[in-house]
Amino acid sequence: MELLIKIGFVLLGLFIILNWGLIMAGIIRKIIARVSMRRGIKIYQPYINLIKNYSIRSQLSHGVMFYLGPVFRLSGGVGIFLFMPLIYGSEIWNNFSFTGDLILIAYFMFFGMLGMALGAGEGGHPYSAIGISRGLAQFTAIEVPFTLALLSLAIQYKTLSISEIVAMQQGGIMHWTLFTNPVATIAAMLSFLGAMGHSPFNVVMAPQENPIGPPTEYHGTFLGVLQTNRAILHVIEAVLYMNLFFGGASSWLELLVKSFFVYFWSVFVGMVFPRFRVDQSIPWMLKIPMVLGILSIVLLIF
């Protein structure tokens, strides 16, 4: 019975996160359009897209792995959600975070990526494979400053448990990691730009030269699943950064606001800077962000 209640709340949480993801996507696209002097889509356009994709009747499959790719991808997104504590101090909104800590989330990100890569791979379209190879290559460098920042956090808080990290940031804005460990925060936020896949790190799905990258072959329900995942993942990744660096959230409202601004950071940068090639983005990540990451550790050790 207890388990059923738990599952009920988890599903409710997922529902909120999904909707927030869709709305946020709409808002942000609207903002982007306005900045570019366009009218832009309606804010509820992502809902329409989703409903349309799920209702398309023609479905093509290239094979089992192609079929499983979106499942892996969505499992990856939902999984991270499941292992993520959402609201500080709330037993109910802690999801299944008791099964593992920060490291689990850091590594579970790969689950969806890998599945997607394989599914798209079976699609057989060269653009998919090109997109994946770019994404993976770029990803190795993006993770470097993030890892260094995580290590810095672990040194600072002497724990890898996200709930505990959030707990230790309570008691006022000055207790946020942003202020107690600003260098690590900057390193991680630079890494976040890459993780979100907006410009300048969007060569993976670059529409002009590599039509939408890995999901090239996906359509209909499959694409719907991928879009669902993207909505969840964007919010939940922002929630992760919120938990680690911005004091977490003690209510749903705080969560929604903070996650919006964290996510908006990547959009903001993307609006201003042009796209990197892979062989440019990797050295970039391994320069200032990596040095900041190292610095954040050095400052704590000495």
Next chain:
Amino acid sequence: MVNPVYIIAVLLSVSFLLGLFRKPGSDFARLAALITLAFPAIVSVSWLLQFLGEPTSPFIIYTAGSVPPFSINLKMGIEEAFLTSAVNILGFFGFLYLYRTFKESGVSAVVLFLVLVMGLNVVIMTRDIFNLFVFLEITSIALIGLIFLKKDINAVSAGFKYLIAVSVISTILLLGIGFIYYFAGTLNIDDFVSKNSGAVKGMSTAVFLVIIAVLLELKPFPANGWGLDVYQSAHPGISAMISAGMATASLFVLYKILPFGAVYWMQIIAAVGVITFVGSNMLGIAQKNANRLLGYSSIGQIGLMVGIIGFSPMLGKHLWMVFFGLFISHFLAKAGLFWLSGMIGKENIKSWSVLRKQPLLLIAFGVFAFALIGFPPFPSFFGKWQLVMDLAAHGQFGWIVAILLGSMLEGVYLFRWLGYAIKLDVEADQKLDLGIEKLIPVGVFALMLFGASHFAIENVPGGLTLNLIPVYFILLLFVLDFLPAKIKNSIAILGMAYYAWLLYPSLQDDTLRLVFAGIFLVGGVLTLFAGYSVKGKRAGFYPFAIMMYAGLIGLVEAKNLLQFFFAWELMTLGSYVLIIRGKKSLVHAYNYMLFSLGGAYLIFLGMALSVAGQHGLSLSLLNTTHFPGWAYTLLAIGFLTKTAALGLHIWLPGAHAEAESDVSPMVSGILLKGGAFGLIVLFLAMGAEKAGGHPLLYALGWLGAITAVGGNLMAVFQEDAKRLLAYSSVGNLGYILFAFAFMTNVGWLTGLTYSINHFLFKTLLFLAIGGVVMRVKTHNMYEMGGLIKRMPWSFIAVLIGIITLAGIPPLSGYAGKWLFYNAVITKGWYFQGAMVFFSGTIAFLYCFKLIYSIFLGQEKDKFRKVKEVPVWYILPQFILIIGIMVFSARPDLVLKPIGALLSQAGYFPTDPLTWENVTASTNLGYWSGYKIMLVIGVMFVTLLTWLLVMSRKAQKVKQFNIVYSGERPFTPETTHFSHNMFAPYYKALGFLTIPVVTSFWEGVNSTAHAFADSFRKIYSGNGQTYIAHILAYIIIVYLIIF
């Protein structure tokens, strides 16, 4: 007992009698000589048996009816009995070998041969130095006569040079003997010693002349060009007599006259010997002529034995054991090799591939080569072992280094040669001379090596502690090699399974060892399963596969250093032969062997340093060594050659990639753990947690991290699937090294988890990819593609494999990653840790490339009909998958007892991992493999069901039905995005993969060869130059002494 004087009498009288049968090629003369030669052999051996049976005082033969010093006396003690047995057995078989040759050369050659054997007997037995001189002359003259047997200009000129050199040496010897008689008034050795004649004024010069003459007779480097020319040009049957017979007698002469010299001669003799050993082998590495190379090797080996005689004060009661070990190996192997050379009849060592026409001869060649280098179970292994241990006990580390260097150089050319014989193409028109009279001597000598091994094992200290059951099992497999592969495979599997069952109780409580024993034995059985798919006999595979596993398991079982090193070398030998079986493995197996040999010698040296100044052989001596810095560093580098740490890794990719499909998983997933286990033994010896701050460990930690990045990065840019996996092994072993170097509780759990995981997924991946490669007959991934439809089972296996490799939850790879983070943070190795993490993300790139390029993407026309890999490949893969699943869900089953052992045994009591049911936690975080698996499993199934419902009508489309509305205008080859997949990545980070290490080792190689090549020019082939060398040598030694 037959009086040994009859040996001389019979040989001499038959020689004279044979003069009556002058008719050339008389069959009777040859037969009579052969029967005659059996006589001294029987007499000597019977004496030897008597001495071995019950130690009695030596038998002295007085001639001319009076006692010495008024007459000549001969002695037959155990030493003489052994050496005359050797010489006489050699005489018999050497004659048999030359039986047909003598038909052409006539009776005089037969007579010369008998005289030679007789001369050698007397040289060994006599106690009178003038008599010694006379018979040395007689044997030399007989030899020169035999050298002239081969009627070509080179042989004649070599014989002539030999003649001149020997005359010069004899003159010096005679002068010395004259002086001795003048000063001491006696020619009898015992008389000389008992009168303490060495103390007489002026005697030192006399003794100098005698000893230097005997040393020169033994062809010291570099005054030995005359000897080399003879080895090269004489009939190989005669060279065998020189190398094995003449050298035996001369060495004993040196030993006999030792009491003449003052103590300082010992160091000189040792130096002469060891310099000869190193120098001769050094020059050998550039040599391509088989007989001349054997000459270099002979001179080198004889030099080593001269060295042993020089070391005799340090060896004490082990002298004979050490001498026996090295002598008998040289004696049997060198004679055998010269005989083989005669059967091949060509000069270049590359021609030896013809031996493959007669596999038994190839085996004989292998036996001789391994015996010469000193691999177990051959006597030289034990001889060298004891020699080094005794030298170490006296602090003579410089000599040890020199001896090991010489052995290494010998390995350089012997393994190149053996490799050629095993791998090079056989020249079509080449024939082997397969007379029965030639086969018998080779076969008998090869077999005698095994007998001698038995003897050596019994006599080396600690030898009786060796577990020989696996060795006998290997021999059994050799004997059964004629059976079909499937039967042998079953025998091998049953044997290993039975051994595992036997072993389990003794390891039950030692979980650390149990894990490795499990990897070796269970892994062994699983990888052998794949062998069922091989048709035919698979000749020579099983003995060596079992040898490798026997070595590995021997490491786990080892209680003392000898057992450990014995197992280590056994493993190396077996794996070398397994690796060289691959089609293109010639170079790679050679590299593997050289690195292994170098590594083994470093381990050997490290062990020697460890025991120096301590008693016994127990492994625990490593803990209390007096030279921790050097010993530990050497041992570590030695083990790192096997784990292929960056800098020592260049052998691995080729060796693993080019090996046979089912050998790659053996040598990659399993063999590498031998090195890891070595490191564990070393680190525990260093004092576990106490050693945590040791600079060596810090360095190894960095090395591990750099290896992880380097190995993984190189894997990314491979197009060859097996090379990709091989480089991935380099990287993974880097993780393992890194984790063990932590020396903390969680660090070691990380290392063990990595080890177990690497075993599981790398064996799985190599089996799967090996199977695919076997079907598609190419290693290039870009030539494959879309094989998921043809090989779904292999695809699943690879998928599970790469998920584990990449450390993605919920599979067990993640357990390693989680432990790793905790260990890194606890230890404070943040930057190294970040590097290792970075290498982990790099692993994604090659994981994707591997699975995508092979199984996904565009299917090629030529592979539309390939079949799934054989079931015997699939079966072990799925057993491994079950293993991964169990380990992923319940890591506590393995890690909990190991953790308990690590803390309770006192290795790592601080900051242990704690378990609460299935949830592990440290001071930092927590993780529950079982619950994670449950959550992910439920979620995955739910989502899958949902998608199945949503897209239940999905229509399967054809390959090219992609976004161009099915009108893709190109071929699958141009649509499959695989070749140079990570080009931009290379642009960004490729500079890290520039092969500086390979260039470095190539530089070492070419420098050594260039040096050898230019130095050997001193052997100009000019007789006068050789005499000048001899004289210069005498003067230099004189100046050093006086």
